[in-house]
Amino acid sequence: xxxxxxxxxxxxxxxxxxxxxxxxxxxxxxxxxxxxxxxxxxxxxxxxxxxxxxxxxxxxxxxxxxxxxxxxxxxxxxxxxxxxxxxxxxxxxxxxxxxxxxxxxxxxxxxxxxxxxxxxxxx
Amino acid sequence: xxxxxxxxxxxxxxxxxxxxxxxxxxxxxxxxxxxxxxxxxxxxxxxxxxxxxxxxxxxxxxxxxxxxxxxxxxxxxxxxxxxxxxxxxxxxxxxxxxxxxxxxxxxxxxxxxxxxxxxxxxxxxxxxxxxxxxxxxxxxxxxxxxxxxxxxxxxxxxxxxxxxxxxxx
Numbered sequence: 001x002x003x004x005x006x007x008x009x010x011x012x013x014x015x016x017x018x019x020x021x022x023x024x025x026x027x028x029x030x031x032x033x034x035x036x037x038x039x040x041x042x043x044x045x046x047x048x049x050x051x052x053x054x055x056x057x058x059x060x061x062x063x064x065x066x067x068x069x070x071x072x073x074x075x076x077x078x079x080x081x082x083x084x085x086x087x088x089x090x091x092x093x094x095x096x097x098x099x100x101x102x103x104x105x106x107x108x109x110x111x112x113x114x115x116x117x118x119x120x121x122x123x
Numbered sequence: 124x125x126x127x128x129x130x131x132x133x134x135x136x137x138x139x140x141x142x143x144x145x146x147x148x149x150x151x152x153x154x155x156x157x158x159x160x161x162x163x164x165x166x167x168x169x170x171x172x173x174x175x176x177x178x179x180x181x182x183x184x185x186x187x188x189x190x191x192x193x194x195x196x197x198x199x200x201x202x203x204x205x206x207x208x209x210x211x212x213x214x215x216x217x218x219x220x221x222x223x224x225x226x227x228x229x230x231x232x233x234x235x236x237x238x239x240x241x242x243x244x245x246x247x248x249x250x251x252x253x254x255x256x257x258x259x260x261x262x263x264x265x266x267x268x269x270x271x272x273x274x275x276x277x278x279x280x281x282x283x284x285x286x287x288x289x290x291x292x
Binding site: 003004007008009010011012014015016019020022023026027030094096098099100102104 | 199222224225226227228229230233234237251252253256257259260263264266267270271278279282
């Protein structure tokens with residue numbers, strides 16, 4: 001056990017501190033990003049835009065799969081999908097301009113749009 | 124004696140490559156991480172071991188195996204894995220080349236994981252657009268946690284691995 005801890009070096013603490021700082025800055029920058037105003041839902045069948053201020057659910061189909069896209073309280077998520085992988089469902093709620101949910105198997109993207117350019121974070 | 128050494132080295136490289144492939148697969152089966160795209164980086168333990176205890180070329184070989192395993196999960200996964208693993212290997216190799224007296228496997232693990240997830244993010248930015256930036260803080264946080272876990276895990280396993288490694292040499 002002692003050999004285990006004596007292997008640690010001071011540099012480890014610096015790297016950990018750098019990591020924590022980087023994470024803090026990243027969270028800070030993301031928090032300041034624009035709130036979204038609308039949601040654009042794209043699929044092979046076409047495209048529709050939903051307002052983020054009106055709660056509703058729509059179903060979108062693509063690639064033989066059916067997704068339920070839900071807008072509630074200014075946020076949007078894929079509430080349900082029968083696609084394999086479930087990456088879109090696990091992405092959870094998004095609400096800021098430029099954020100998106102992608103369901104690769106169904107070929108569906110859900111993108112939040114805001115007043116500013118979607119590249120807001122990078123500026 | 125020299126010949127025996129060569130045979131041993133080839134066998135050991137094969138062993139590490141297989142271990143890396145197995146861990147890559149295993150990780151696909153246990154989706155213990157709630158973040159899409161985030162992984163524990165178990166295969167990275169093999170890369171760190173190869174880099175620190177054997178040689179840089181072997182670390183490159185192990186990384187190549189890792190990228191090939193990602194190819195099984197599809198083209199997008201492969202590109203992200205390649206970006207992440209490549210950057211991770213570069214950062215780890217440089218850190219170990221110039222700072223091996225100042226850091227241990229813990230620091231190496233964290234730095235490697237941060238580099239991996241940053242590389243992954245950059246590739247995702249190119250493939251999926253600016254929306255992925257919102258995901259960056261979570262992915263970096265995950266890197267700190269998984270890097271700590273994998274670094275300390277290798278540190279704890281090292282005495283065992285040394286036994287296997289030296290027996291044949």
